[in-house]
Amino acid sequence: MKRFLASALLITLVFGTLDIKSFASEDSESPSGEIVLKVCNWEEYIDEGDWDEDEVIDLESGDIFGENSLVEDFEDWYFETYGQKVKVQYSCFGTNEELYSMLTMGDEYDLVCPSDYMIMKLMSEGMAEPFSDDFFDESVEENYYINGVSPFIREVFEENEIGGEKWSKYAAGYMWGVTGIIYNPEMLSREEASTWKVFTNKNIYRRITIKDNVRDAMFAAIGAVKSDYLLSDEFRKRQDYSESLMDEMNDVSDETLLDVQNYLQLAKDNLYSFETDSGKADMITGKVAANYQWSGDAVYAMEQAEEDDFILEFAVPEESTNLWFDGWIMLKNGIKGDTAKKHAAESFINFLSMPENAVRNMYYIGYSSVISGGEDDDTVYDYIKWNYEADPEEEDTVEYPLGFYFSGDYEDEDYILTVSEQQTRRMLYAQYPPKEVIDRSAVMLYFDTDTNAKVNRMWINVRCFNAKRIPVWFYCLLGVLLGGGIFVVIRTKIKNRM
Secondary structure, X not given: OHHHXXXXXXXXXXXXXHHHHOOXXXXXXXXXXXXXXXXXEEOXXXXXXXXXXXXXXXXXXXXXXXXXXXXXXXXXXXXXXXXXXXXXXXXXXXXXXXXXXXXXXXXXXXXXXXXXXXXXHHHHOOOEEOOOHHHHOOOOOOOHHHXXXXXXXXXXXXXXXXXOEEHHHOEEEEEEEEEEEEEOOOOOOHHHHOOHHHHHOHHHOOOEEEEOOHHHHHXXXXXXXXXXXXXXXXXXXXXXXXXXXHHHHOOOOHHHHHHHHHHHHHHHOOOOXXXXXXXXXXXXXXXXXXXXEEHHHHHHHHHHHHHOOOOOEEEOOOOOEXXXXXXXXXXXXXXXXXXXXXXXXXXXXXXXXXXXXXXXXXXXXXXXXXXXXXXXXXXXXXXXXXXXXXXXXXXXXXXXXXXXXXXXOOOOHHHEEEEEHHHHOOHHHHHOOOHHHHHOEEOOOOOOHHHHHHHHHHHHHHHHOOHHHOOHHHHHHHHHHHHHHHHXXXXXXXXXXX
């Protein structure tokens, strides 16, 4: 039997090697015969391994430990699985705009991981390479993405289109979440934190921060200026509520942009600062009382603060929240029709979509993976239980449904966690918000060139100029100077005529 299995394995490897190598071209191979795969991802957005011995995640489904980086592990796995060596040239970017600039300046990558609106932009500009039909074949064991992606995320990618093309044809999800307000409950009530109007709340004057990028700040401002309408029964009870909410939160009419500009200029007087990444530290140290935050960074801040017995909570505004995701997309200028590279790129996505690797990434990054594991693998669910399930003797617990994410059925009894009541306002709530939060979520769409120019002009006005902060005496002085200048000009002309 052992000889039979060994022979079968040898035959599989030989034919696997021939199959993959037959796809290879000179462009895809290095001098050593390796497939070269160029990957560009966000900074610190993949498990780099080198875990301490006490970091073993001991789940019911088995222990998980990150010894090597997932990039190295992928290279080994690909060779063991397909008999072909692959070398990943891994690099990073800091913002979606930085990545786009790199691509337009001529940088070539096979696989990148931008955010939702940038994926839409790359699709609309014809830069994206579609996935192969084989990538979606659920009968293939190694297709971990299509077999393990959350039914909730899968539905989002299937239902949304750009130019008549489904997102799912060109993009595979990686991490996802919502936006909201992380806050100190001793300084701000949950009700106060549960509205986008919070940025003008005088009770936390100079103790709140907002994101220093136009898209996130604009989303919050739209929620604030349209708050009364978004919360009205008239709007909430619309049969096309989800579609209408998407339209309202992506409104870039001149009127709305002016309202957004006025709101953000008013909010500037109340803000501690606009921030890019310092908001987490400012919350942990108690420098500010509230911070506009992505769910994953909110989880990090709450966990770090808890180590110092400092409790923070997370609220999602009642008006709406941004449902965001980062996802993998292949690029035509990198793949260039090379089937070997394309297979390696799709395999990289599948490797990261193995449930145990999704857990490693969640542990390292702090964000929620789009992978739920499918019907036959409870690794991801076990990881959530490992993090949040209440001890049997713990009091003040509640049931927390997660079925919408794991099976597509919100009331699925197989996915109901018993957790501390605190978790309905803290880390679990941020990582896996309840259905009522998802129901009021909207994806931010990409802007075309003309709209982008309008939005950027608005943002420049907000960040660089604020008429409301200029004192009255300045206008009086300016008037005197202008009047004096006009008087001098007129007087000079009169003298010249004489």
